[in-house]
Amino acid sequence: MIEKVVKTNEEWRKQLTPQQYHVTREKGTERAFTGEYWNNHEPGIYRCVCCGNPLFSSDTKFESGTGWPSFWQPIADDNVEEKEDRSLWMRRIEVECSQCGAHLGHVFDDGPAPTGLRYCMNSASLKFEKKS
Ligand code: FE
Numbered sequence: 001m002i003e004k005v006v007k008t009n010e011e012w013r014k015q016l017t018p019q020q021y022h023v024t025r026e027k028g029t030e031r032a033f034t035g036e037y038w039n040n041h042e043p044g045i046y047r048c049v050c051c052g053n054p055l056f057s058s059d060t061k062f063e064s065g066t067g068w069p070s071f072w073q074p075i076a077d078d079n080v081e082e083k084e085d086r087s088l089w090m091r092r093i094e095v096e097c098s099q100c101g102a103h104l105g106h107v108f109d110d111g112p113a114p115t116g117l118r119y120c121m122n123s124a125s126l127k128f129e130k131k132s
Pocket of ligand 1: 099
């Protein structure tokens with residue numbers, strides 16, 4: 001079982017930048033091509049900006065052309081939670097951090113092999129850790 005990280009909005013606000021807070025705690029979306037990681041090609045892992053949960057590896061990052069960091073697979077299925085999202089008159093699958101509930105982005109089924117999935121993430125929800 002993963003130990004959940006539970007904090008009040010006030011605590012998250014203190015810990016995060018306004019944009020990180022908006023994306024992760026209010027299900028916001030950063031503007032395409034503006035985030036820190038869409039064009040990052042360094043080897044390493046991407047952790048949840050809120051709780052440090054390891055979410056994605058550079059090994060599964062690919063060029064989606066969308067302007068958001070995109071991956072074809074999470075580090076472990078248990079590290080993310082996928083939920084149906086019917087906002088904005090669309091049916092999408094929202095992706096959250098399974099440890100703290102941070103909103104990360106959405107997953108679509110138009111990704112590359114081997115999974116065919118495209119985890120379309122917000123840079124503002126991630127913290128990159130360069131492989132040493
Ligand atoms: Fe988290």
